[in-house]
Each structure stands twice: as C-alpha cells, then as structure tokens.
Amino acid sequence: MKLRVKPVKRFPHSEAISVDSGSPLLPLAVSHRRLVGDGKMSTTQASHSLAFRVMRLCRPTLHVDTPLLVDPSDLLVGEDIFDDPLAASQLPRLLSGPGIKPPEDAADLGYRTRFLLHDATDSMGLSGLLLLPQAFGAIYLGETFCSYISINNSSNFEVRDIIIKAEIQTERQRILLLDTSKSSVESIRAGGRYDFIVEHDVKELGAHTLVCTALYNDGDGERKYLPQFFKFIVANPLSVKTKVRVVKDTTFLEACIENHTKTNLYMDQVEFEPAQNWSATKLKADEHHSEMNSAARETFKPPVLIRSGGGIQNYLYQLKSSSQGPEHVKVEGSNVLGKLQITWRTNLGEPGRLQTQQILGAAITRKEIDLQVAEIPATIIFGRSFSIHINLTNLTERELGPFEVSLSPDDSPEERAVVINGLQKMALPKVEAFGSSDFHLKLVATKLGVQRITGISVFDYRERKTYDPLPDMEIFVDLE
Amino acid sequence: MEQESTDAGALLDPLSNPFASLDSLSPDLSSLNDLATRGSWRSILDKVSRSRSLNLLRHPHHHLTYLSFNVLALSKLRRFADASAELESLQDLDSPEYRYESYPKIYPDRSGSMVPFFLRWLHCIVPLRLEQRREGLDRLYRLVDLVREKLKEREANSREESLNVWKRRELFVMNTIIGDHLSHKEFSVCLDLIKDLLSRDCSGLDAVLLSKLGYIQLQVGDLEGAKGAFSRVEGISSEGNSVELKNLVNRNKALIYLVGKDYVSAVREYEVCIERDHMDFVAINNKAICLMYLRDLSDSIKVLENSLERVPMVALNETLVVNLCSMYELAYVNHSEIKKTLSNWIARVAPDDFDSSCTRI
Numbered sequence: 001m002k003l004r005v006k007p008v009k010r011f012p013h014s015e016a017i018s019v020d021s022g023s024p025l026l027p028l029a030v031s032h033r034r035l036v037g038d039g040k041m042s043t044t045q046a047s048h049s050l051a052f053r054v055m056r057l058c059r060p061t062l063h064v065d066t067p068l069l070v071d072p073s074d075l076l077v078g079e080d081i082f083d084d085p086l087a088a089s090q091l092p093r094l095l096s097g098p099g100i101k102p103p104e105d106a107a108d109l110g111y112r113t114r115f116l117l118h119d120a121t122d123s124m125g126l127s128g129l130l131l132l133p134q135a136f137g138a139i140y141l142g143e144t145f146c147s148y149i150s151i152n153n154s155s156n157f158e159v160r161d162i163i164i165k166a167e168i169q170t171e172r173q174r175i176l177l178l179d180t181s182k183s184s185v186e187s188i189r190a191g192g193r194y195d196f197i198v199e200h201d202v203k204e205l206g207a208h209t210l211v212c213t214a215l216y217n218d219g220d221g222e223r224k225y226l227p228q229f230f231k232f233i234v235a236n237p238l239s240v241k242t243k244v245r246v247v248k249d250t251t252f253l254e255a256c257i258e259n260h261t262k263t264n265l266y267m268d269q270v271e272f273e274p275a276q277n278w279s280a281t282k283l284k285a286d287e288h289h290s291e292m293n294s295a296a297r298e299t300f301k302p303p304v305l306i307r308s309g310g311g312i313q314n315y316l317y318q319l320k321s322s323s324q325g326p327e328h329v330k331v332e333g334s335n336v337l338g339k340l341q342i343t344w345r346t347n348l349g350e351p352g353r354l355q356t357q358q359i360l361g362a363a364i365t366r367k368e369i370d371l372q373v374a375e376i377p378a379t380i381i382f383g384r385s386f387s388i389h390i391n392l393t394n395l396t397e398r399e400l401g402p403f404e405v406s407l408s409p410d411d412s413p414e415e416r417a418v419v420i421n422g423l424q425k426m427a428l429p430k431v432e433a434f435g436s437s438d439f440h441l442k443l444v445a446t447k448l449g450v451q452r453i454t455g456i457s458v459f460d461y462r463e464r465k466t467y468d469p470l471p472d473m474e475i476f477v478d479l480e
Numbered sequence: 481m482e483q484e485s486t487d488a489g490a491l492l493d494p495l496s497n498p499f500a501s502l503d504s505l506s507p508d509l510s511s512l513n514d515l516a517t518r519g520s521w522r523s524i525l526d527k528v529s530r531s532r533s534l535n536l537l538r539h540p541h542h543h544l545t546y547l548s549f550n551v552l553a554l555s556k557l558r559r560f561a562d563a564s565a566e567l568e569s570l571q572d573l574d575s576p577e578y579r580y581e582s583y584p585k586i587y588p589d590r591s592g593s594m595v596p597f598f599l600r601w602l603h604c605i606v607p608l609r610l611e612q613r614r615e616g617l618d619r620l621y622r623l624v625d626l627v628r629e630k631l632k633e634r635e636a637n638s639r640e641e642s643l644n645v646w647k648r649r650e651l652f653v654m655n656t657i658i659g660d661h662l663s664h665k666e667f668s669v670c671l672d673l674i675k676d677l678l679s680r681d682c683s684g685l686d687a688v689l690l691s692k693l694g695y696i697q698l699q700v701g702d703l704e705g706a707k708g709a710f711s712r713v714e715g716i717s718s719e720g721n722s723v724e725l726k727n728l729v730n731r732n733k734a735l736i737y738l739v740g741k742d743y744v745s746a747v748r749e750y751e752v753c754i755e756r757d758h759m760d761f762v763a764i765n766n767k768a769i770c771l772m773y774l775r776d777l778s779d780s781i782k783v784l785e786n787s788l789e790r791v792p793m794v795a796l797n798e799t800l801v802v803n804l805c806s807m808y809e810l811a812y813v814n815h816s817e818i819k820k821t822l823s824n825w826i827a828r829v830a831p832d833d834f835d836s837s838c839t840r841i
Contacts, residue, residue, distance in 0.1 A: 055810045059739075060769050062695050063799050064663050066609070068555055070598055071652070073645055075548055076505055076513065078541055078580075079600070080592025080642075083634075088641035090499035100502075100513065109793045111519040111831045120651035121688050124659040126695050128731055128762050129799045130738075130769045132806045150777065154813045193811065197775050264667060266701030303702040305668060345701030349739040 049155035049219060050162075050188070052212045052228040056136050057146045057197065059348035065125035069117040072100050138262055139202060140237035142352040146199045149178075149212060153188040157219025160187045168200050169209045175200060202234050237261045237352060240340060244361050251319040251361055253280075255340055259306040265344040267304040268351070272317045274338035275358070283316040306344075315340075319361075335361040368396045369431075371458060371470045374438065382477050385421045385444045390470065392428065392458065393436040400460060401430035405441065408455040408469060417451035418443050418475070428458075445477040506545045507536055519831020521553040528553070539586055541594040544578065548599045555602060556833035560609040567603055597649055600626075601656070608660060620657050627653060651677070667700050687716045687725055691732055703739060710736065727753040727760050734766065743770040761787065761794040765803060772807065781807050788825075796830055798838040805839050816841070 072095040073082070081087045094100075101116070117123070139145060149166060153159055162185040166178040177198040188194050202208070210230040218224050238261075243254040253272065259265050274280040306313045319337060340356045375389035394400045405426040410416050420426075421444040431437045445451060457469040502510040508531070515524045528550045537543050547566065554563035571577050578595045580587040587594075604623055608616030627650045634643045654677055661669045674693045678686065694709035710732040716725075734749035750767035753760045764787045771780035784804040787795040804822065808815045823839045830836070 051813045053810050053813065055806070057773065062699050064659070065799070066659065066663060068552065068605070070516075070552070071648065072513075074598040074601070074649065074652075075552070075596050076502065076509060076545065077596065078544070078592070078594035079597040080580075080594070082642035082645050083592050083639060084590055085639075086497075087499060088639065090497065092641065094499055094502070110514075110517040111793055111796070112517045113794050114519055114831060114833065115516050117652070119688050120648050121655045121692055123652050124655040124662065124692055126659070126662065126692050128691070128695060128735070128766070129797070130766045130803075131799055132769060132772070132803050134802070134806065148772070148775070148777070148810060150810055152811075152813045193777070195775050195777055197773075264665065264700065268701065268703075302668070302671065303697070303700055303705060305700060345703065347701070348698050349701055349703050 048224060048226050049153055049157065049159050050214050050216060050224075050226055051152050051154060052214070052226070053150045053152055054210065054212065054228075054230050055148045056133055057148050058133050058137060059350045060130040060132055061347055062126060063129045063131040065127065065129075067122060067125050069122050070115060071117040071120075072096075136232065139232055139234050140261055140352060141202055141205055141234055142237060142354040143350070144199055144201050145208075145232075146197065147210065148195065148197050150193050150195045151188070151212075151214055153190060153192050155219060156190050158187050158189050159219065160217045161185075162188060162194070162214055162216040164194070164196075165211075165213045166196070166198050167211045169211055170204045171206060172204060205234050205236060208232050208234055235260070237265070237344075238342065238354065240342075240356050242340075242356075242359050244337065244359070246361075249320070251278075251321070251337070253317040253319055253337060253359065255315045255317070256312055257306065257315070257342065258310065258312045259308060260310070261308055261346075263308050263346050264311070265306045265308075265346060265352075267306060267313060267342070268345050269341065269343040270313075270315050271341045272315075272319075272338055273341055273355075274319060275336045277322050278319050278337055279322055280338065281318045283318055337361045367468075369393065369400065369458065369467050370395055371456075371467070373470065373473055376473070376475070380445055380475050380477050382445055382448050382479055385442055387440045387442050388453070389438060389440055390456075391436055391438050392431060394431040394434060397433045399430055399432050400463070401428060402461050403428040403431075404459045404461065405439070406457065406459070408457045408466075410455065415446065416455065417447040417477075418445050418453045420444075445475070448477050448479060451475055451477050506542045507531070507538075509545065512546075512549050516549070516552075519556075519833055521556045521832040523832075524549055524553040525557075540578070540583060544595060544599065548596045548602070551599065551602050551606070555606065555609070558609075558833075558835070560606055563602070563606050564610060567606060573600055573603065601653065604653075605656070613660075613664075617657070617660060620653060620660070624650065624653050624657070662696065667696060670696050671700075687713045687728060690716070691728055694732060695735075698735060698739060703736075706739075707736060723756050727757055727763065731760075731763055731766070734763075734770075738766075738770060738773075741773075743774045746770045747774070759791050759794050761791065761797065761800065764795065765797075765800045768807075769803065777807060777811050781811060792829055796826070796834065798835050801826070801838045802840075 164180045168175045212228045214226045239258045241256045245252045272280045336358045342354050344352050370393040372391050374391045377386050421442040453473045459466045528546050551563045576582045580590040604619035631646045658673050690713045694706040697706040730749045730753045734746040737746040747770045750763040753763035768780040768783040
C-alpha cells in the first residue's frame with residue numbers, strides 16, 4: 001500500500017538576524033566538518049573565511065539517567081534500626097540535621113545533589129532535564145526536517161554583502177528554504193556568526209541533500225562562493241495492509257499498520273476518510289476491565305503504541321454506502337471506498353502525517369437474479385423422480401432472460417448424487433424488471449442417505465452469461 | 481569482640497544516647513559522610529581501606545557500614561566489577577551473621593537486621609550496570625517483596641517511624657525498577673507500574689510522581705495524557721506553597737509550551753522558576769535549550785556557562801555539559817579550544833564521580 005504525504009501547512013521560516021557571538025577570536029584553521037548524517041562538504045580550492053555548521057533540530061529528549069542517590073537512613077544505619085523506639089525518636093533529627101543537610105545558603109554545599117536522595121522518585125532517573133539531539137538519527141516520510149544552520153566567520157577579517165541560500169534537493173525537485181538575495185546580509189564581523197533555522201516537510205523518499213551556499217566578499221574584497229552539502233536519506237516509516245469484506249449490506253475495512261521505524265510510534269489519529277457516497281465508523285474492541293477504574297481513567301488511557309521495528313496495530317472500520325434503496329447501480333471499474341489518514345507522534349510530540357492511496361472495495365457483484373427453492377418434497381426416495389419448486393426473481397430494473405436452467409458441468413470425479421430427470425435443459429421465458437417466475441424442476445436421486453442438490457444454474461440467452469447457481473441444498477434420500 | 485571499649489573517637493556510653501551524633505553510630509561516620517557529599521569517592525576508598533587494615537572497625541555493623549560506603553564509592557567511580565567482587569565477599573544478607581540478636585553482648589535488647597538497606601539496593605544495581613539485566617531485575621523484584629513483607633509486619637505492630645521508612649523504601653525500589661524499564665524504552669510497563677503506584681495512597685509524593693508520568697507520556701508522544709497529568713499536579717500543589725512544588729508546576733507548563741513549539745512562553749516559565757530558585761538547574765538547562773530553538777545560540781551558551789560559574793554544585797551535571805558541548809560544536813568551527821577550556825575547568829572542580837567523557841574531547 002503506497003503512502004503519500006498529506007499536504008500540511010508549512011511553518012513560516014524564522015527571520016534570520018545577524019548574531020554577535022561575543023566570543024574570543026578563534027584560530028584561523030577552519031575545520032571542514034560538522035556532519036549531519038552522511039553529510040559531506042564540497043572540496044573547495046580557495047580557503048574560505050566562512051563555514052556552515054549544521055545541526056538537526058528534532059525535538060530534544062527528556063534525559064533518562066541511572067543515578068546513585070542515597071537516603072541517609074538507608075546507608076548510615078542498619079535497616080531495622082527504626083524498630084528501636086529510641087532510634088525512631090532520635091535518628092530522624094540526626095539524619096536531617098545540619099551534619100547531613102545544611103541550609104541552602106551555607107557556604108559549602110559540596111556536591112550533595114549528586115549523593116543525597118531528595119525524593120524517592122529520583123531513583124527513576126527522570127529529572128526533567130532536556131538533552132539536545134546527539135545524532136542526526138533516522139528521518140521518515142511524513143516528518144518535518146528541521147535544522148539549525150550557522151554560518152561562521154572564522155577569519156580575522158570582516159566579510160561583507162553575504163547572500164545566503166539553503167535548499168533541499170531531491171531526485172525530483174529543488175525546494176528553496178531560505179534566500180537572502182533580496183536583502184543580503186551586510187556583514188559578519190571577524191569571529192561572528194549568522195544563524196537561521198529551516199524547516200521542511202518531508203514528502204519524498206530516498207536521498208535528500210541540504211545545500212547551503214554563501215556568496216560573499218571576503219577580507220580582500222574578493223567575491224567568493226561557498227557551497228556545502230549535507231546528505232540524508234528518507235525512509236518509509238509504515239506500511240499499511242488493508243482487507244475489505246462485505247457482509248450483507250455492510251462493508252468492513254481492516255487496516256493493519258506496521259511500524260518500520262526504530263522508535264515506538266504513538267498513534268495519535270488513524271482516521272478513515274470515506275469517499276463521497278460512503279460513511280465510516282471506527283469499531284473499537286470492548287475496553288479491558290482494568291481500564292474501567294474511573295479514578296485512573298482519564299490520566300491512564302493506555303496509549304496506542306506501535307512497537308518499533310515491526311510492531312503492528314489493527315484497525316476496523318464499518319462502512320455504509322449512503323445511496324438509498326436496492327437499485328444501486330453497479331459501478332464498472334473502480335469502487336473507491338476512501339483513504340486512511342494517519343498521524344503519529346514520537347519523542348516529545350514530534351509529529352508525522354501520511355495518508356494512503358485510495359482504498360478500493362470489492363468489485364460489486366450486485367445480484368441480478370435471485371434463485372430460491374420455494375418447495376421441496378418431505379420425502380425423497382432413491383431412484384424415484386421428485387419435483388422441486390424454484391423461484392427466480394429479477395432484482396434489476398430491466399427485463400432479463402430468456403433463461404436456460406441446467407446442471408452445470410460436473411468438475412468432481414464422482415458423479416453427482418442428484419441429477420435432472422428428463423430433459424437436461426429447461427427453458428424459461430423472460431422475466432420483467434423486479435418480477436419473478438416460478439418453475440418446477442424434475443430431479444432424481446442416485447445415491448442414498450444425506451446428499452446435496454448442487455449445480456443447478458441459470459444461463460441468460462440474451463446477455464450470454466451464467467449467474468451464480470442455486471445454493472446447495474441438503475436432502476435425505478430414503479430407500480423406501 | 482565481646483565488650484565495647486571506648487576509643488579515641490566519640491563513642492558514647494550506650495546507656496545514654498547512642499544516637500547523639502553520626503560518629504556514635506559508626507567510627508568516623510561524619511567524615512565518611514562529609515567526603516561523600518564532596519564527591520571525594522577516592523578518598524572514601526582510601527579511608528575504608530585504612531580503617532580496615534588498622535582494625536578500627538570493632539563491631540559487625542561498622543563493617544557493614546564501611547563496606548556499603550566502599551561499594552557505593554566503587555560504583556560512583558564506575559568500577560562495577562570491583563563493586564561486584566566486594567558484594568560477593570558478603571554472606572547472604574539475610575543470614576543470622578547480620579542480625580543484632582546474634583551478638584547479644586554488643587547489642588543487648590536489640591533485634592533485627594543490621595544490614596544498611598542501601599547495600600541491598602546496591603546488590604541489585606551492580607549487576608544491572610554490568611549488563612546482567614535479568615539478574616539485576618530479578619533481585620530488584622525480590623527486594624520489593626522483602627520490603628512489602630517488612631511493611632506488613634510493621635503495619636501489624638504500628639511502629640510509625642519504621643513504617644514510614646519502609647514505605648519510602650518501597651517507593652524507592654519501585655522507582656528504580658521503573659527507571660530500568662524506562663532506560664530500555666519499555667514504556668507500557670513503566671506506565672502500568674506508575675499507574676499502580678499512584679493508585680495507592682501516597683499523597684505526599686503524588687505531585688512529583690504524576691509529573692514523571694507526564695514526562696513519560698511526553699516521551700511517548702501522548703500529549704493529551706501528559707496535559708492531564710500536569711493539570712492534576714497543579715490541582716495538588718495549589719494546596720501547598722513550597723517553592724519546589726511551584727517550580728515543578730512551572731516547569732511542567734514549560735514542557736507543554738515546548739512541545740507546542742512556543743519556545744518564548746517556555747523560556748518565560750523557566751525564568752519564573754529561576755527567579756524563585758536560582759539553583760533550579762533543570763529550569764536553567766531547559767531554558768538554554770529553548771533559547772537555542774529560538775535561534776539564539778549565543779544566549780543559550782551564556783546561560784549554561786553562567787550557571788557553571790555561579791552554582792557549580794548543582795549545575796555541574798553531565799547532561800548540562802553535553803548540551804553545552806553540543807552548542808559549542810555548532811557555534812564554533814574550531815570548537816576543540818573552547819571545549820578544552822571547559823574540560824580543564826571541570827577537571828579542577830568536579831567531584832571524583834563526574835564522567836568527563838561527556839565533553840567528547
């Protein structure tokens with residue numbers, strides 16, 4: 001199932017401003033590498049005063065630590081000492097006194113916070129500290145690529161009239177993210193920087209290149225051109241398998257979403273957008289009894305998380321056609337049901353959005369005729385002819401027929417147990433729209449016991465087609 | 481030894497108050513404690529080794545206390561193999577050798593286990609750090625069982641102080657378990673365990689635990705769940721008015737703003753926290769991160785550098801240093817100079833357990 005990116009409103013680019021770094025002059029040696037994923041820098045002949053530094057800015061993470069923090073009463077005394085009433089009365093004071101926990105404004109706090117347990121939950125290691133992304137990581141279709149770009153003047157001279165451009169280049173297109181040619185940056189002082197943040201919604205798979213270029217006048221007045229390239233690959237995060245089943249008048253759509261990424265995906269929304277003449281309802285399984293505890297309910301709705309690297313989640317939708325009545329005309333060719341819109345989130349709510357292609361329903365084989373057995377004898381004797389009364393109804397709004405009723409050719413190696421007695425083909429006249437016709441068919445049973453009447457089918461001379469046969473019917477063939 | 485003898489230290493007569501000072505609990509305990517608060521773990525190793533060789537540890541519980549400090553120091557210095565060896569030298573922690581009643585002459589009228597609880601905890605943690613996760617987790621879950629047994633006994637006898645201590649220990653161990661699952665990204669388990677803890681009545685810690693539930697929900701991407709948890713925290717803390725709780729509420733708000741990419745409002749929330757408590761290093765660190773997402777790399781660097789200068793005893797944290805170094809790498813083409821400067825400063829002031837690999841030099 002092919003996935004497409006849902007068009008999403010692009011975020012406005014931040015206005016770039018000149019930055020005075022206020023830091024001491026750096027040595028002239030320009031290091032050429034701040035890699036972003038598989039980023040490569042172009043080899044330039046001339047040495048440049050400017051250099052691009054790029055860092056992917058996906059969301060920061062809430063850092064998880066493995067701290068070794070102690071509560072004094074767990075270390076300084078035996079575990080059962082508080083059972084001693086004297087200890088119970090004396091120790092709390094001692095263990096929270098100035099010897100252990102000095103007042104906050106004390107001159108020398110030491111590194112108490114790296115030793116003492118402040119709260120029992122500290123041992124979880126989740127203090128709420130944020131950590132900057134430490135690696136480029138993987139990037140997937142439907143996500144937003146965000147990057148901090150800093151252009152650095154590491155020379156001893158001011159550079160002037162800088163035109164900066166940032167683009168994303170893919171196999172199919174070039175997308176401009178930033179262009180200062182209308183209002184070029186006047187200057188970047190020695191040791192200074194010019195920063196900007198760019199964002200791009202990833203809508204294509206495969207190789208992408210972030211191309212950063214700067215056209216500037218260096219300290220000697222020479223006009224120089226600096227291109228830098230940072231490559232990354234976009235992969236497919238999900239695959240969706242669908243199955244359509246029709247039960248009477250209702251169409252059911254099963255969707256199975258598989259997670260191909262390296263992180264768990266929180267499924268924020270998986271909605272089916274039905275096509276014009278359909279309506280859809282998502283069907284949910286009954287809630288697990290443990291979730292019925294209402295006090296915990298709102299906060300603890302277990303999140304729908306698809307495990308990384310191959311986890312799956314199934315969804316079921318009930319679809320109803322909104323056209324009224326049984327005169328639903330069969331649509332030749334496609335039968336479009338709609339598409340799935342999928343929104344997921346990862347770390348700190350980093351969103352991704354995709355939609356599937358149009359999902360097609362089963363081809364409508366709307367029944368045109370209905371064949372039913374209206375009457376059948378109570379007793380059927382072996383070898384003796386018996387008659388069944390069949391009713392043929394024309395379900396369409398046009399005249400059908402004339403017809404021929406016969407036993408369809410037998411595929412199985414065994415002979416049929418019940419065969420037509422007499423003329424093997426029976427002719428039936430035309431039946432008008434929504435009309436019906438009754439006829440009797442003479443049969444004879446050639447085997448004893450429980451047998452089936454099978455293979456009675458109807459052929460339409462005019463349309464030259466065979467309809468579905470009469471549904472199989474079980475009978476009991478007696479001896480006498 | 482059968483009879484207690486007073487040594488040059490401050491051992492008081494046991495008939496009067498044996499809990500008057502740290503040193504009356506174990507010899508030189510105040511010194512050990514002081515070294516620990518300074519992060520002088522190597523000195524602790526020396527001290528333990530000396531005290532043992534000079535035979536200064538008279539009573540069984542002294543040995544256990546010193547051994548606990550030793551294992552802790554080794555662990556802090558990330559020498560987990562050595563810590564494990566030290567732990568192996570012990571008998572089963574439930575053996576009579578470590579019970580007061582086995583030494584009636586030394587501990588008249590006292591019964592129970594003299595094992596410092598932290599030693600049991602270290603016994604679980606060390607295998608985890610040695611990549612023996614199954615063993616470590618098994619030990620932690622068994623420890624929870626032990627704690628719950630102790631709780632049941634004390635509930636029956638209604639010893640309040642003792643009960644409170646064991647309740648806190650239960651939370652402590654459960655949170656350690658949650659932390660391990662968290663570091664292995666087993667989020668569903670974490671959420672279930674926290675839900676279980678919150679469903680009991682541990683009112684005092686609800687706000688912090690609820691906030692952590694919110695953080696896990698944020699990590700997973702369940703923004704609505706996190707918002708729900710944080711608003712419950714706000715409900716709790718409006719009754720108390722400690723600076724700590726107020727800051728917690730503001731920091732939670734900041735995270736929601738950050739998730740919505742409203743970094744300006746997030747910075748504002750963190751500034752409120754710092755105004756209230758200039759040592760709130762979580763607010764300081766996170767404010768710097770937000771500034772960076774606002775394209776203000778220079779100020780984000782300044783915020784972190786200032787905090788290291790002003791309040792190093794809380795700011796000197798490996799995560800903060802990693803963030804600062806990431807910022808340096810972005811801001812400076814030749815960042816090795818400035819990272820070296822930082823690294824040299826750290827070497828001068830940092831405690832023994834500081835992991836200097838975080839500067840990535």
